[in-house]
Amino acid sequence: MTAGPMAERTPVATRVAEVLAALRLPPSPRGALGEFGPRYAAARQMATRYAAAMAVVGDHPEGRARLTEHWPAIRRQLERIGAMCEHAVGRQPPYRRSRRKRRDPYDPKARQRSLHAVHQAVVRLERMVDAAVAMSIAVVLAGIDPASARRRAEVDDWVRALTDALRELEQGQLDDDGTTDDGTDDDGVGDDEAGEDRVGNAVTG
Amino acid sequence: MTAKAVNQAKAPDRNTPDRGARDEAARDPGAPDRAPDPATALGSATALGSETALDRATALDRADAWAAPVGFGFWRALYADCCDAILAYDRVVATMPAGELRERLIELRPELPELLDQAWTVAELAAALFPAGPQRDPRLLKLLSEDPVLDLRQTIQDRPPDPGLRTALFGIREQLWRVAEDAGRLAWHVRENPHATDLTAWLRGLADGVAAARAAGWTPVGYDEDERPEAWS
Numbered sequence: 001m002t003a004g005p006m007a008e009r010t011p012v013a014t015r016v017a018e019v020l021a022a023l024r025l026p027p028s029p030r031g032a033l034g035e036f037g038p039r040y041a042a043a044r045q046m047a048t049r050y051a052a053a054m055a056v057v058g059d060h061p062e063g064r065a066r067l068t069e070h071w072p073a074i075r076r077q078l079e080r081i082g083a084m085c086e087h088a089v090g091r092q093p094p095y096r097r098s099r100r101k102r103r104d105p106y107d108p109k110a111r112q113r114s115l116h117a118v119h120q121a122v123v124r125l126e127r128m129v130d131a132a133v134a135m136s137i138a139v140v141l142a143g144i145d146p147a148s149a150r151r152r153a154e155v156d157d158w159v160r161a162l163t164d165a166l167r168e169l170e171q172g173q174l175d176d177d178g179t180t181d182d183g184t185d186d187d188g189v190g191d192d193e194a195g196e197d198r199v200g201n202a203v204t205g
Numbered sequence: 206m207t208a209k210a211v212n213q214a215k216a217p218d219r220n221t222p223d224r225g226a227r228d229e230a231a232r233d234p235g236a237p238d239r240a241p242d243p244a245t246a247l248g249s250a251t252a253l254g255s256e257t258a259l260d261r262a263t264a265l266d267r268a269d270a271w272a273a274p275v276g277f278g279f280w281r282a283l284y285a286d287c288c289d290a291i292l293a294y295d296r297v298v299a300t301m302p303a304g305e306l307r308e309r310l311i312e313l314r315p316e317l318p319e320l321l322d323q324a325w326t327v328a329e330l331a332a333a334l335f336p337a338g339p340q341r342d343p344r345l346l347k348l349l350s351e352d353p354v355l356d357l358r359q360t361i362q363d364r365p366p367d368p369g370l371r372t373a374l375f376g377i378r379e380q381l382w383r384v385a386e387d388a389g390r391l392a393w394h395v396r397e398n399p400h401a402t403d404l405t406a407w408l409r410g411l412a413d414g415v416a417a418a419r420a421a422g423w424t425p426v427g428y429d430e431d432e433r434p435e436a437w438s
Contacts (some may be wrong), residue, residue, distance in 0.1 A: 042345050052333040099382075112353040119352045123360050126345070133334045133364040140368045154368055174366070 006047060014052050017103070020044075023051050026079040029086040039118050043081045046122075046129045052100035053136035054149055063139040077125050077169060079120060090113035093163055124165075124172045131162040213327060214264045221231050255282050265318035265325065275328040279338035283374050284328040290381035297388045316415050317384065319425050324377045331370045333412060339371050340364055380418030 025047055033040060054071070057063040088111070135158035142151035216217075231381040264272030269287035294317065301307040337343070341363055391407050 030435045038344070038348055042342070042348060045342075049334065049336070056334060057329055116352055116354040117352055119357050122345075123349065123357050126361055130361075130365050136370050137334065137370055139332075141373075158368065 019048075020062040023048065024075070025060065026075060026082060028087045029082045032062070032089075034089055036088050036113070036118060039115075039122055040082055043078055043122050043125055046125050046170050047074050047078045049131045050130045050132050053132045055137040057139050060139045060143065062159070063136060063155070070128075070132070070162070071186050073166060073169055074125070074128065077121065077128075081125070083120050086112065088118065120172065124169045128162075131132060131158060134158050135162050135185040211296070213369045226390055233239045260316075261322075265321050268295075268318075268321060273328060275325075276336060277330040279306060280328045280332045280335075280374075284324055287321055287324040287374075287378050287381050289379065291321060293382075293385040294388050297385065297392050300393050301395065305330075305392070306408065310391075310411075313412060313415055317381070320377060320381055320418050324374060324381075327370055327374045327377065331367075331374065334370070335365060335367065339367065377418075380414075384411065384414050384418055387414050 025044065028044070029040060050067070050071070054064070054067045057067055059098065135155065138151070138155045138158045142155050145151050235263075258273070268288040268291040270281070270288040273281075273284055275281050275284050292379065294314065298307060298314065341361065346358050349361075387425045388411060389408075391404070392412060394401060394407065395404065
């Protein structure tokens with residue numbers, strides 16, 4: 001008895017891994033991430049969407065150059081979200097935490113701040129990917145109708161939107177590296193009491 | 206072999222390729238600065254439902270709604286609507302009595318898959334770029350709604366910006382259905398009045414409709430000002 005086509009088919013998990021490897025996305029955080037797992041998965045899907053936009057834009061000189069140029073920012077942001085998720089579940093050394101936090105790594109307020117910081121990073125990534133996808137579509141439509149000035153103007157508009165989104169993304173990263181205006185540090189786990197109070201006040205009411 | 210030994214033997218097969226491939230990519234020193242070739246990478250993803258040019262032509266001719274790799278959801282439904290229009294045209298032609306009119310409608314039929322081909326391409330693009338459909342992924346919105354500090358759902362639009370894919374697909378569907386409805390009206394007209402003398406004009410109108418549909422397939426019917434980046438930002 002010979003094996004049927006189903007036996008020869010590559011498992012979907014293997015195929016997904018091959019695609020992720022081919023896209024050269026940063027390695028996923030190891031182990032269970034708990035509630036941070038779906039957040040990281042959403043961010044990874046956004047990076048895949050960005051890659052799809054790069055594939056769609058094809059050989060268009062400006063569009064391809066822009067998206068290729070911004071790819072490292074997407075990759076860094078995904079890597080960063082992964083590190084934030086790992087840190088949030090307490091698998092990285094809490095060297096930036098205060099002595100009190102080291103004694104209590106599962107502080108609920110720390111969890112809330114981490115969740116908020118991850119969400120903010122995800123939102124920034126989503127806005128960047130949205131702009132990239134819209135620009136790729138505008139490029140495709142402008143290529144179909146090259147005589148349309150409106151289409152060309154639309155490409156320019158989306159290129160500007162993409163640049164703004166990149167600035168926002170990088171600005172967010174800079175903010176997160178230091179203490180942000182909401183009092184969180186790079187992993188969203190604040191080590192200053194003022195940050196705790198502000199976030200805590202927001203949470204409680 | 207014990208059950209534990211079987212599990213140990215199976216475990217590397219399930220996990221190793223995933224971890225190994227990604228770790229290898231992560232160790233690549235040039236990886237962060239070198240952009241991948243997404244067409245190749247995503248091409249291997251679409252190879253799950255790999256299709257050749259011949260398969261595509263056959264699927265288009267048969268108006269097979271399940272042949273296009275457009276996911277399961279909004280884009281599939283929209284593409285299936287386009288296929289339904291061609292199948293409706295086929296049913297109209299099948300019900301017509303043999304004669305010159307039927308022959309003319311059969312002559313027009315090979316031009317419709319070309320239009321469906323455009324719908325396929327647009328739907329495929331849309332499914333790749335908007336896998337959750339034209340709306341924002343509800344799973345993402347749910348995650349953001351769980352934010353303990355702010356409702357971050359308000360910081361992104363309910364609908365990701367789309368400068369024209371959805372409108373283009375709606376336009377192609379409308380054109381295809383217009384052709385099918387014109388054919389249906391023509392068939393009804395012939396049934397009602399077999400000796401009608403204005404059939405030539407009707408046929409000409411139908412042929413013009415097909416030609417217009419082919420020409421306008423790529424041109425969005427409307428233009429949504431809300432999709433402008435200024436409105437989005």
